[in-house]
Amino acid sequence: MTNWSEIDKLTRVWLKESRKNIIQSFATILEIQTKANVNDLVTNIDKETEQFFIENIRANFPKHRIMGEEGFGDKFTDLNGVVWIIDPIDGTMNFVHQQRNFFISIGIYDNGIGILGYLYDVVHDELYFAKAGEGAYCNGKKLPLLSEGLVENAIVGFNAQWLVSNNYMDPKKLFPLIRDVRGTRSYGSAALEIAYVATGRLDSYISMRLAPWDFAAGKIIVEELGGIVTNLQGERVNLLETGSILVSKPGLHENIMQRYLKEQ
Incomplete structure (x- = not known):
């Protein structure tokens, strides 16, 4: 039988240790590389942080499997057993340029x-x-369930660059939504923006393309609060592939789907 309390206890210790190492790295010169394109950055700290978690997970839970952004984990065709889905630094561009607005994301x-x-x-x-x-918390304080929201009152996390890219869907489809909401914000970290939906700092978050490690942890948190997480077709997200995502308060999610995203 899986001892979730022990897993939770150790994960919190590892997060604190990772924080110490990452903060110390601010005073060092980063090794920066690119991945899919010139704006898709990865640093030595991303890699070292993922390796740190993997080494500790393997040592303590050798039967568990690990999906990590930087490729040091296992290969996956299913989600059988206990699976850790890790993004060691979500928001690497922010980490490099701002030394803030980045998260560690772990979904188990x-x-x-x-x-x-x-x-x-x-x-x-x-x-x-x-x-x-058992609910969701921020630094030990229980978060309230998410209330229903309206489009005209909503602050939506959305990267405006999607409006000039037609690689994933017709960007014009989103123009009416962007026009009708109260405001949009872009923080450069899916984990941060999903966390902000959980706390009510944002009402919804939309992305055309996210990998499982970008949303796996946030999905658990938002759904525990009554929020809705789907792709832009209103279907369950797939934790084995990259795809679109819509994270919203209840009511608001259905409103966005029906008024703006549903095929006519």
Whole structure:
């Protein structure tokens, strides 16, 4: 039987240790590389942080499998067993340029069901956490369930660059939504923006393209608060592939889908 309390205890210790190492790196010269394109950055700290978690998970939970952004984990065709889905630094561009507005994201799943979710704002030392069936918390303070929202009152996390890219869907489809909401924000970290939906700092978050490690932890937290997480077709997100995502308060999610995204 899986000891989730022990997993939670150790994960929190590892997050704190990672924070110390990352903060210390601010005074060093980073090794910066690019991945898919010139704006898709990865640093030595991304890699070292992922390796740190993997080494500790393997040492303590050798039967668990690990999906990590930087490729040091396992290969996946299913989600059987206990699976850790890790983004060591979500918001690497912010980490490089701002030394803030980046998160560590860890979602732990059991046969495809989210059990433990951690979104950690490293600089501000804010830990957003949820355990399935037991609520969600920020630094130990229980978060209230999300209330229903309206489009005209909504602040939506959305990167304006999607409006000039037609690689994933017709950007004109989103013009009416962007026009009708109260405002939009772009923070450069999916983990941060999903955490902000969980706390009500944002009402919704939209992305045309996210990998599982970008949203796996946030999905657990938001759903524990009654929020809705789907792709832009209103379907369940796939934790084995990259795709679009819509994270919203209840009511607001259905409103966005029906008024702006549903095929006519």
